[in-house]
Amino acid sequence: MAPYLESVKSFADVPITDAGVDTVAFLQAAEGVVGLFDVLGSAAFTVVQSDLKGNIAKVRARYEAAPEKSATLEQLVENEKGEKKRTATEGLLWLLRGLSFTCTALQNAQANAGEELSVAFTKAYDTTLKKFHNFVVKGVFAVAMKACPYRADFYAKLAADPAGGPAVSSEKLNEELNKWLAALSGIVLRVETFYEKGGYGKGF
Numbered sequence: 001m002a003p004y005l006e007s008v009k010s011f012a013d014v015p016i017t018d019a020g021v022d023t024v025a026f027l028q029a030a031e032g033v034v035g036l037f038d039v040l041g042s043a044a045f046t047v048v049q050s051d052l053k054g055n056i057a058k059v060r061a062r063y064e065a066a067p068e069k070s071a072t073l074e075q076l077v078e079n080e081k082g083e084k085k086r087t088a089t090e091g092l093l094w095l096l097r098g099l100s101f102t103c104t105a106l107q108n109a110q111a112n113a114g115e116e117l118s119v120a121f122t123k124a125y126d127t128t129l130k131k132f133h134n135f136v137v138k139g140v141f142a143v144a145m146k147a148c149p150y151r152a153d154f155y156a157k158l159a160a161d162p163a164g165g166p167a168v169s170s171e172k173l174n175e176e177l178n179k180w181l182a183a184l185s186g187i188v189l190r191v192e193t194f195y196e197k198g199g200y201g202k203g204f
Helices: 023-040 043-065 073-080 087-111 117-127 135-146 151-159 170-198
Strands: none
Touching: 023 043, 023 073, 023 087, 023 151, 023 170, 043 073, 043 087, 043 135, 073 087, 073 170, 087 117, 087 170, 117 135, 151 170
8 A cells, every 4th residue: 555645536636628627637636635634633624524524425415416518517518507506616616725725725835844744734724715705614614724743744654555555755745745736726826817807706
């Protein structure tokens, strides 16, 4: 069994064509982020996990109902435009917001080796999700940020082989993590720009 990042679908392997971001591959990679919070090992992050899972399910349900119209994320949103309830369009928007939060937090952690995860995640929350949340949800997230594991413990878990084999080196882990985060960041930016240009996020 490989260390965590090698055991999940990487955003770097999600096909992107002129038609957009491959829906199925994107959802598989997004599920890897849900599992990442298991590695963080804090029950406080249940709120983030359940949010990501719920929004992945909304997008997947739309794909399964109309696969020929939903091959890419952009096609899925475009083809749901004329419908009264745009459940998948809203779900994908919130999924992107959750992924942006996670990506920003880990990029903060990568850029500031001396900083604890609680600081990296708090800074990320302030610049991504906070503006969309009400007072109650902000309080829940404030608790979650304080409950982040120690940086050293988290990175050790990411590098570990669950089967008991040797851990990957910190150089290899950083290389894989940076690649994974760069690809995730690129996809989030691409699809968020698509939403903005088309006005698809209005009302959500």
